[in-house]
Amino acid sequence: AQSVTQPDIHITVSEGASLELRCNYSYGATPYLFWYVQSPGQGLQLLLKYFSGDTLVQGIKGFEAEFKRSQSSFNLRKPSVHWSDAAEYFCAVDNMDSNYQLIWGAGTKLIIKP
Amino acid sequence: DTEVTQTPKHLVMGMTNKKSLKCEQHMGHRAMYWYKQKAKKPPELMFVYSYEKLSINESVPSRFSPECPNSSLLNLHLHALQPEDSALYLCASSQGLAGGNSYEQYFGPGTRLTVT
Numbered sequence: 001a002q003s004v005t006q007p008d009i010h011i012t013v014s015e016g017a018s019l020e021l022r023c024n025y026s027y028g029a030t031p032y033l034f035w036y037v038q039s040p041g042q043g044l045q046l047l048l049k050y051f052s053g054d055t056l057v058q059g060i061k062g063f064e065a066e067f068k069r070s071q072s073s074f075n076l077r078k079p080s081v082h083w084s085d086a087a088e089y090f091c092a093v094d095n096m097d098s099n100y101q102l103i104w105g106a107g108t109k110l111i112i113k114p
Numbered sequence: 115d116t117e118v119t120q121t122p123k124h125l126v127m128g129m130t131n132k133k134s135l136k137c138e139q140h141m142g143h144r145a146m147y148w149y150k151q152k153a154k155k156p157p158e159l160m161f162v163y164s165y166e167k168l169s170i171n172e173s174v175p176s177r178f179s180p181e182c183p184n185s186s187l188l189n190l191h192l193h194a195l196q197p198e199d200s201a202l203y204l205c206a207s208s209q210g211l212a213g214g215n216s217y218e219q220y221f222g223p224g225t226r227l228t229v230t
Contacts, residue, residue, distance in 0.1 A: 034218060036221075041202075041224075041226070042223055042224070043118075043120075043204055043221040043222050043223040043224045044157070044204070044206075044221040045221070046218050046219075046220065046221075049218050088154075090156055092156075101159055101162075101170075102159075102219065104156030104157065105156065106155075106156060107154070107155075107156055109154075
């Protein structure tokens, strides 16, 4: 069965510093991968997605993610965080065994230090 | 326009009440979803509609009743809920069901439901 692991429950970063959020998946082939962000009390917003092709994908709000097949990872990065980036970040994988369901990581809460 | 709207934003209801949540999208998407999200957890899939037909019910109790009146609207009817049903209810839509060509899901802001 597929699974998604976000090993960091929360991460604290100073404003202006770089950020990397980790995501590892378990699946035999290359899945479809997503990063979503959820601000407090809000819905989820798609930051970026990877389906195929270039392994470095650009998203909204200055985020990017790199798919590394050898490490089964899809880590999210941003070169310089802003206080408005404080939110919960979810990595998700398309369930290749079922054509409708996303498999979600547990989420990483990003805290920004002023 | 990639917007999914949900009403109401907040809802407080007693265990004997009947209420409905509403979701709307005008992106021409043919798949719509209901999720339940508890605090500090990822969303849990409840229902999926494809072309206005219920495709999946993830073993959701019958006190939750979905309805898809047309391709733009999705409702969730609530009756005799329990306090543990208090959560954020999210609606999402996608161009279609994935089926090997994954379509990203667009989420609404959610309805914060409190059952007293």
